[in-house]
Amino acid sequence: MAYHTVADDKLQLYLAHRPALVDYAAPIVGCRARAEDVVQEAWLRFSGQALEADIRHPASYLYRIVRNLALDHTRRTATEKTQPGSEEILAELPASTASPEHTVSQQNELxxxxxxxxxxxxxxxxxxxxxxxxxxxxxxxxxxxxxxxxxxxxxxxxxxxxxxxxxxxxx
Missing domain, CATH: 1.10.10.10 (Winged helix-like DNA-binding domain superfamily/Winged helix DNA-binding domain)
Known part of the structure; x- marks a missing residue:
C-alpha cells in the first residue's frame, strides 16, 4: 500500500504546470533558458515550504513565486546593464585605504x-x-x-x- 503525501501533491502540481510556468516566465526574463532557471528556483522555494503550511491555492502560489523571481531577475539584469563592464571598473578603482607611504607622509605633514x-x-x-x-x-x-x-x-x-x-x- 503506497502512502500519498503533501510533498507528492506538490511535485505532481509542479510537474503538471512546469511547461506553462516556463511559458509564463519567458517573456518576463526574455529567454527560455533563463525562464527554466527561474522555474527551477521557484520549485525549490515551493517545495521548501513547511508541509503544514496552509496554501489555499497552491497553483496560484507557484505562479506568484515564478512571477516574483522573474521580475527580480529582470531588475537585477537591468541594473547590471546600466553599468557595462562594472566588474572591470571596480577592479581599477584605487583602494579606499591609504597606502603605508601615503599614511606616513600625512603623519609627517600633521x-x-x-x-x-x-x-x-x-x-x-x-x-x-x-x-x-x-x-x-x-x-x-x-x-x-x-x-x-x-x-x-x-x-x-x-x-x-x-x-x-x-x-x-x-x-
Missing part, C-alpha cells in the same frame, strides 16, 4: 603643522584654530578674542602662511 602652530603667538594660534579647525566664523572669533574681524582675518592668514612655509621647509 607633525610639521603641529610644530608650526606651536611656534605661533597664542592669539594667532587661537584665531587660526577656531576659524580653520573649529569652523567658527571670523565674526565669532573676533568677538571671542575681543578684536576686529579684519585683525582676525590677518591673524588666520599669517598662521596659514607660517604653516605652509614650515611644510615646505620640512618636506
Amino acid at each position: 607633525s610639521a603643522i603641529s610644530r608650526a602652530l606651536e611656534e605661533l603667538p597664542l592669539r594667532t594660534r587661537t584665531a587660526f584654530e577656531m576659524h580653520r579647525l573649529g569652523g567658527y566664523t571670523l565674526q565669532h572669533v573676533a568677538t571671542h578674542l575681543d578684536i576686529s574681524v579684519s585683525l582676525v582675518h590677518q591673524l588666520v592668514r599669517d598662521a596659514l602662511r607660517h604653516c605652509m612655509e614650515r611644510l615646505e621647509d620640512d618636506l
Whole structure:
C-alpha cells in the first residue's frame, strides 16, 4: 500500500504546470533558458515550504513565486546593464585605504603643522584654530578674542602662511 503525501501533491502540481510556468516566465526574463532557471528556483522555494503550511491555492502560489523571481531577475539584469563592464571598473578603482607611504607622509605633514602652530603667538594660534579647525566664523572669533574681524582675518592668514612655509621647509 503506497502512502500519498503533501510533498507528492506538490511535485505532481509542479510537474503538471512546469511547461506553462516556463511559458509564463519567458517573456518576463526574455529567454527560455533563463525562464527554466527561474522555474527551477521557484520549485525549490515551493517545495521548501513547511508541509503544514496552509496554501489555499497552491497553483496560484507557484505562479506568484515564478512571477516574483522573474521580475527580480529582470531588475537585477537591468541594473547590471546600466553599468557595462562594472566588474572591470571596480577592479581599477584605487583602494579606499591609504597606502603605508601615503599614511606616513600625512603623519609627517600633521607633525610639521603641529610644530608650526606651536611656534605661533597664542592669539594667532587661537584665531587660526577656531576659524580653520573649529569652523567658527571670523565674526565669532573676533568677538571671542575681543578684536576686529579684519585683525582676525590677518591673524588666520599669517598662521596659514607660517604653516605652509614650515611644510615646505620640512618636506
